[in-house]
Amino acid sequence: MTKNKKIAMNLLLVVGVPLLILLGIYLFNDRKYNIISILVAIVACIPGFYKYEKRDSNMLLIVVIAVLSAISIIGRVAFGLIPFFKPVSAVVILSGIYLGKEEGFLIGALSAIGSNIFFGQGPWTPFQMFTWGMIGFISGLPWISKKCKENKFYLSLLGAFSGIIFTMIMDLWSTLNFQDVSLERYGLLLIKAAPITLIYIVSNIIFLLVLQEPIGKMLERIDQKYGIKEMGK
Template identity: 30%
Template sequence: MENSLKKNHSHFSVRDICFIALLTAACVVGRTSFQFIPNVQPITTIFIMVSLNKGFGRGFLLAVLTIITTNIYMGMGPWTMTQLFAYGTIVLLSSLLGRIPSFQRHKSLQLIFAFGAGFLFGFLTACGDVLIYGISAFWPYYLQGVYFDLLHATGNFIFYLLLMSILPRLFSKFWCN
């Protein structure tokens, strides 16, 4: 009975917690290192890869820890909630796509998704901003930021190309299932 409960109950091992802490540190360094280029940072790519390979729980925990930690340094405000909402959605979609074998096998589909996630992030944060700040004209507000979404999408694509052969191997070597 106890083994069946452990099997069905998702929990984090000490090894999981250590690896999430290391990835959080890497994400914090990655986001702050690239802050001079608007919307270009490796964190979206890392969140996607963790969620594809290790599921929603680990991906979302990593996203929350990264956003809270970096926003303490870069500035905390109402936008933190919109960032968490947008990244939570991307992590959820990534973990669902990770259950599809053909998506797991085809790196080109993952690259397209990573690119699209840049635009999805911008759209979702704009939706949140409209609600939080009471902006009455959504589309003009959103369209002003599409250039930054393109930068985010392009950065995601490049970081995915750079990390797609490295991170999954690290996950399988050092991270418990």
Template identity: 45%
Template sequence: MNIVMIAFAGISCIPYYFKYESRKPQTRETVVLAVMVSLTVMSRIIFGIIPGFKPVSAMVIICGMVFGRESGFVCGSMSAFVSNFFFGQGPWTVFQMFSWGMIGWIAGILNRKQILEKNRLTLMIYGIMAGIFFSMLMDVWTVLAAGEEFQWTRYIAILATSIPVTVEYCVSNVIFLWILTPVLIKKLSRVKYKYGFFDEREIQQ
């Protein structure tokens, strides 16, 4: 059962990669996305000495906001995969990939009409929700790591004991979004419009 759930988490990422490729992104767009992944990986490594307090989610959210949901997912999932060559690969990696990927995907959806970009309060609330979402999904792995079948009672107990770490996730997301968003949104938007990186929604408009 544990192996099945781990495999399911990994396989769940595949449709999002196909979705990104189906857009037939420009080479320049892929290069910019690779740079975003690199920056996100470096940010995780730099803050590696402080567990739970990292700019990863903030960087992924910003990427999704600017370049769209597909790019947001790729940025989040690949940042987890690449950075774990430094932190250590394992079955938990697929849960991190899916968690951070979905955070970027949802950010892209929410910002389709610049909901997050124009309303900082909404952005901060999403940062908090992203911290809770990440913690809840990673706690699924914590239960599986115990080596037994998934148990809801154990999962709820772990959720309760991980509240301090979850709060740290949420606080770090709010702080880094508050600091990074004004600067990165402006610079990345310039790159986006200079090189014509538009998502499907914008092309239709």
């Protein structure tokens, strides 16, 4: 893929998806969130389908993406009785680190819409898809993924950052649901959510430290044998 095409695909995820979500909020007044969720999932798949088109060998990478998405979904369901303490962000972060930013975004988006089959779909689903997608995308940036592979401190720092980002974007959704949208209300929501954000941070760090070795080694072995990272380029 050429440099310009890579930039276009990245803009589609980072800019196109939030514009699509905002369109759903203001055009459909959040009533058609299922349609928006499906559209977000389709847009998240476009960079991957574009890269994998006409390459039979890339079927393995698609299978790996499906497996990691399933692990993330099952993990969220398994820890369903523990509020806010979930392994989803950790799996998405590791997916981005070891597979790449586009794959990280896709796994994050699929994790949200897939796990909400059990937790309930709603207007929050597209925001969750974008939030976890962006966490995977950021984790897959080359200089970030390199640092996190080499040093658990940077990995933990990324986990903490992801917990904060998750709260900030989801509280943005909460703010937009009020008729009188204001920065003051947004700030109050962030302050009120501080204890929950702390749980996000702690759970992300714990799950990252526990899961990095098994998931990381598995993906590295597959990459050494089949070159899955080269497939995604």
